[in-house]
Amino acid sequence: MSIPSSPYLSVIPGSHEESQLSTLFPSSSLPTADCQLSSLHLPTATCPLPTHPFKIFIAGHRGMVGSAIVRLLQEKGYQNLLVTTREELDLTNQSEVHGFLAAEKPDYIFLAAAKVGGIHANNTFRADFIYENLVIETNIVHAAWKAGVKRLLFLGSSCIYPRDCPQPIREEYLLTGPLEQTNEPYAIAKIAGIKLCESYNRQYGTSYVSVMPTNLYGPNDNYDLLGSHVLPALIRKAHEAKLRGEQSLTVWGTGTPRREFLYVDDMAEACIFVMESGVQDGLFNVGTGCDVTIRELAETVKQVVGFEGTINFDTSHPDGTPRKLLDVSRMKALGWEAKTPLIAGITKAYKEFLKT
Ligand code: NDP
Numbered sequence: 162m163s164i165p166s167s168p169y170l171s172v173i174p175g176s177h178e179e180s181q182l183s184t185l186f187p188s189s190s191l192p193t194a195d196c197q198l199s200s201l202h203l204p205t206a207t208c209p210l211p212t213h214p215f216k217i218f219i220a221g222h223r224g225m226v227g228s229a230i231v232r233l234l235q236e237k238g239y240q241n242l243l244v245t246t247r248e249e250l251d252l253t254n255q256s257e258v259h260g261f262l263a264a265e266k267p268d269y270i271f272l273a274a275a276k277v278g279g280i281h282a283n284n285t286f287r288a289d290f291i292y293e294n295l296v297i298e299t300n301i302v303h304a305a306w307k308a309g310v311k312r313l314l315f316l317g318s319s320c321i322y323p324r325d326c327p328q329p330i331r332e333e334y335l336l337t338g339p340l341e342q343t344n345e346p347y348a349i350a351k352i353a354g355i356k357l358c359e360s361y362n363r364q365y366g367t368s369y370v371s372v373m374p375t376n377l378y379g380p381n382d383n384y385d386l387l388g389s390h391v392l393p394a395l396i397r398k399a400h401e402a403k404l405r406g407e408q409s410l411t412v413w414g415t416g417t418p419r420r421e422f423l424y425v426d427d428m429a430e431a432c433i434f435v436m437e438s439g440v441q442d443g444l445f446n447v448g449t450g451c452d453v454t455i456r457e458l459a460e461t462v463k464q465v466v467g468f469e470g471t472i473n474f475d476t477s478h479p480d481g482t483p484r485k486l487l488d489v490s491r492m493k494a495l496g497w498e499a500k501t502p503l504i505a506g507i508t509k510a511y512k513e514f515l516k517t
Contacts, residue, residue, distance in 0.1 A: 218243040218267035220252060220301060221274030225381040226316060226374075229429035230271050237433065243267055253293055258300040262308040270313040271432060272301055272354075276347075280481075282388040283344035294350035302357045306365055313369040314436050315358050317351040319446070319487055320344050321373060329488035332373070332444045341482065355444055368441040372432060375448035375487050378506065379425030380513040392422055395459055396507070396514055399466040408470045410463070413478035416456030421448045421486050424506030427499040434497045448487035449499040458503075465507045 217234065221227035222244040234242060243265055250261050252274050276286075276293040283290055298315070305313050322330045323338030335355070340348045358369035382393040389397070395412070402410045431447045453461070459472045492498070501509075 215268040227273035262304040291346035298354040329486040375421040399468040403468040414480040419452040419484040424501035446487040450489040
């Protein structure tokens with residue numbers, strides 16, 4: 162299949178006009194994440210190659226998740242990958258998105274483009290978070306349906322669930338209670354994305370599936386302290402404290418809240434796994450199923466970075482919800498589990514951070 166030329170289109174290096182893609186097949190032999198902080202499992206997954214010339218659009222390919230999806234698709238032998246930069250295609254621009262998808266007619270879409278940030282960014286830029294995320298989703302989902310896109314994977318977020326819902330969090334808890342206020346606009350946009358997929362499936366028979374990642378980290382993460390999530394912020398703070406030879410590092414809160422962290426390559430694997438599976442509809446939590454306290458997280462970062470000072474906790478800052486852990490049994494039942502232990506993932510992330 163030749164890739165139509167397009168003013169917006171970039172093709173991943175290595176793509177060829179007559180490229181062929183893998184059969185979308187379930188992976189096998191998938192390993193499990195280890196709740197221990199220190200052990201490492203690295204078994205392999207297999208995927209039969211190739212039989213059909215599918216075209217795959219990865220929206221948000223320069224981001225942390227999108228770039229991990231592209232890396233893994235390429236590793237698995239998928240070649241006909243479509244990507245566009247924001248400069249080539251602004252996903253908030255309805256006519257550009259409709260023109261692009263009508264011209265390119267991809268078979269599959271990974272929707273990993275979004276406005277993303279930590280609590281500070283979410284709480285400060287509330288209008289931008291709800292507006293941009295709603296517009297990107299509605300543009301892509303509607304244009305995908307019009308262009309006859311077979312399957313689409315929408316990336317939501319675990320913040321869609323009620324602030325005080327039971328732990329671990331099951332998919333069924335969606336819309337059963339009030340949301341956390343600091344990121345409510347972002348969460349509402351993500352819930353709308355899930356409902357968009359569900360509604361197009363019901364009315365038009367599409368196969369648009371949603372995945373809800375827990376906290377992610379890894380290569381291409383955002384290390385800007387004003388916009389970042391807790392783990393990249395800790396990596397950067399510990400690294401800078403080490404370089405400055407400081408005796409201590411201060412972390413906000415008591416250190417007791419429990420959180421879950423998934424290495425982004427595992428997330429990419431889960432996304433491709435769901436896309437390759439026969440799943441046609443629904444919502445899937447993606448996490449490790451294990452959580453750690455913020456204190457344990459900070460100690461692990463300290464160990465990886467080699468910061469030798471002490472970690473202090475500034476209890477004048479709020480802790481947020483005491484625990485946030487996804488129930489991942491739905492993904493387990495499909496046959497997928499995370500495999501990267503936290504310390505191994507943080508070690509890889511820190512190596513990448515040092516290159517930036
Ligand atoms: P990033 O911020 O790293 O990447 C987002 C990507 O979207 C970037 O490539 C960005 O382009 C692109 N993008 C945003 N707006 C536009 C636009 N208007 N036009 C074109 N491209 C645009 O996010 P992540 O990779 O971390 O997140 C991916 C998905 O996973 C998101 O849906 C997010 O909500 C979800 N998620 C992420 C979590 C995390 O911990 N990071 C946790 C839970 C869910 P550019 O490179 O030009 O900025």
